[in-house]
Amino acid sequence: MKNRKYPLGIQTFENIIKGQYVYVDKTALAYELANENKYCFLSRPRRFGKSLLVTTLQAYFEGRKELFGGLAMEKLETEWNEHPVIHLDISKGKFYDLTSLHATLNSMLVEYETKYSVNVIYEKAYNVRLQNIIEAAYAQTGKEVVVLIDEYDAPMHDSMKDKDLQRQIRDIMRNFISPLKGEEKYLRFVFLTGISKFSQLSIFSELNNITNISMQDKYSAICGVSENELLSLFKDDIRDLAENNDMTYDEALAELKHHYDGYHFSGNGEDIYNPYSLFCTLDSNDFGDYWFSTGTPTFLIELLQEKHLDMLDLDDIIATADRFDTPTENITDPVPVLYQSGYLTIKGYNRKSKIFKLGFPNSEVKQGFSNSLFRYYAPDNMGDKDALYAAYYNCLVEHDDMDAFISHLQTFYKKFPYTLVNNNERHYQAVLYTCLLMVGADVRAEVPTADGRIDMVVYTKTSIYILELKYEQSADVAMEQINKKDYAAAFAGDGRKIYKVGINFSADRRNIESWTTSL
Incomplete structure (x- = not known):
């Protein structure tokens, strides 16, 4: 068992050193x-x-x-x-x-x-x-x-x-x-x-x-905890975290990386973990959304709405260097302030073209941001969100039952605020993506394969769900595309069960109209 003090809420070097708190x-x-x-x-x-x-x-x-x-x-x-x-x-x-x-x-x-x-x-x-x-x-x-x-x-x-x-x-x-x-x-x-x-x-x-x-x-690593620092300084802490969560060391390390890693503050800088969330997790032995506890500034949500940007738009942004230094006192572009505030980070950099690729750094930020969006648009529907969260864990995480989960999604869509609904496939994809992030799913959109892009992939510990979405067509058409392009082949060596899911959205119902699943 570890016996270390983490400097939660302590920001002064002298106090950390004299108090014998953890110092990187x-x-x-x-x-x-x-x-x-x-x-x-x-x-x-x-x-x-x-x-x-x-x-x-x-x-x-x-x-x-x-x-x-x-x-x-x-x-x-x-x-x-x-x-x-x-x-x-x-x-x-x-x-x-x-x-x-x-x-x-x-x-x-x-x-x-x-x-x-x-x-x-x-x-x-x-x-x-x-x-x-x-x-x-x-x-x-x-x-x-x-x-x-x-x-x-x-x-x-x-x-x-x-x-x-x-x-x-x-x-x-x-x-x-x-x-x-x-x-x-x-x-x-x-x-x-x-x-x-x-x-x-x-x-x-x-x-x-x-x-x-x-x-x-x-x-790049002057603030935060680098990958090397985590592995060299916190091995015993990670072992203790693993033991308290019935995980192996490697599983706990992977979960830390999934939740709190992924920050890059320069084109070719070090890989950085959020120090506050990391220390909170090691101190409590609980994976939580600590950095997001104070929420997202309302003006950012309003600006995203004004610019018609959604969660899908924010997860794959191309930007040149001068975009990072625009005047933020007269914000017309949300991207620089989203980056500076820590909601987006550098995911890739081309030194020749000096072009950056930006996206969410980790699952804590993705889930927290999607929660902030829903809390802003539908503050009276947080109970519905909690019900969907429970359904996700009961149906998908514990029982691999996508059919049961989609029925809960249908109920949730009926209560989803109309301000977020536009009648096109792209928008329904963004809403579904936001919902899945909001309940903590490991979900990725527009996943490339040898023969195209998969609309969405959801990962659990035991299964992989390949989702193809259609609008005003049919679930069978969606399933035909999955089979024709053999999307499942991309995951053949993974070892988890692979489920194929075709979903069709209806304009009249503003909801999931039909779906079909198969192994």
Whole structure:
């Protein structure tokens, strides 16, 4: 049995080290970041360890060698010079009005004005006050100053629904960080983190000398847990997880990968697990949807509806590099913010064409996002969703009974919100795909074979279901296509039972009209 403490909700390097919590050593990358750059920006989704990285850098620049015992940094650094550090955590506030923003910025600045005996004059602009703090810190210590700004974009995200408020907040934040460029001679290192880069044409226009390391291969694993780190550091934890879930080690590892792996933050970067979900799972010995506990922002769901995008559209997106850096303060394209927020990740990259392929990283995100869609469109029908969830496990997972499950699907479709129903085969495929994801099925759409593409494939531990969907035709026509193109041959070596399922949708019924199944 393992006896390790996981840093759930603990984001400070000092507290993790002193509290003897699990720490995945990122100090070699932190050392490289701090000594090869001067102005840097890193974008990562929430709960990926940005704040931990910031406090690691803070401890390093404060010369706190005692915290780095046994870590890579201990051997890499030989001088341990102490620098004055200005650490501003913008996420401390909630920014639904200007009063909140002013209160948060004032509170942070007063702390450092007091520390360096700078006269507090609230009437002065924030840029002047930050400039005075930097110059006072340099003058009093004789050392170059380090400025760390964590979650700089929190005010812009909180005000996303109010464009006028967001514009005012953006102008205030742009003014706030403006001294960082002009004060270069007093600065040793400047580091900003956030979820999104609010375009070089807006807030970053005042700091156009910053290096965006977010999609650089060498820093791809600076936050999160890499595949190598999981296998080398957590073997005993995975064995304990397996034992508590009646699994083998390999089964537990595969389940972790299926649920929480799959993030890629650069074209050829490392394979990353969501650290928050991973630690929650190892701590509780339960595979849950931890990262999604706070839900999906409503404005994203509304934007997807406005752009007529569904779950199928989001699982296979082609994008060029410039699409990642569009101005997210005036969102017309949901793809960049979906990527930056962690709902989509890089699934493939062509170095010659510089074209990225984006998709959902793992089943936790797929299922959570489909749940968010349904919760938004049909908030009063969550009981129906739960009934379908129970039917899926009872009929398919435990008894391999697709006929019984489809009858439950028919009942669910009758209650499905009409706002999601358009009369065409593609849309019914998207709805079925969303439903299957929502109940936790391992489902893949548009699966390529030697003789075409299968509409959908559902995998359970014991069976594989090949689904061909038709609209205003017949289930027999769908089955004929499965047999004619011999889709089952693609899974002949798998070892699981292979079921063929033909489904026909009816425009009049807005539902499954008929189906047929065979081995």
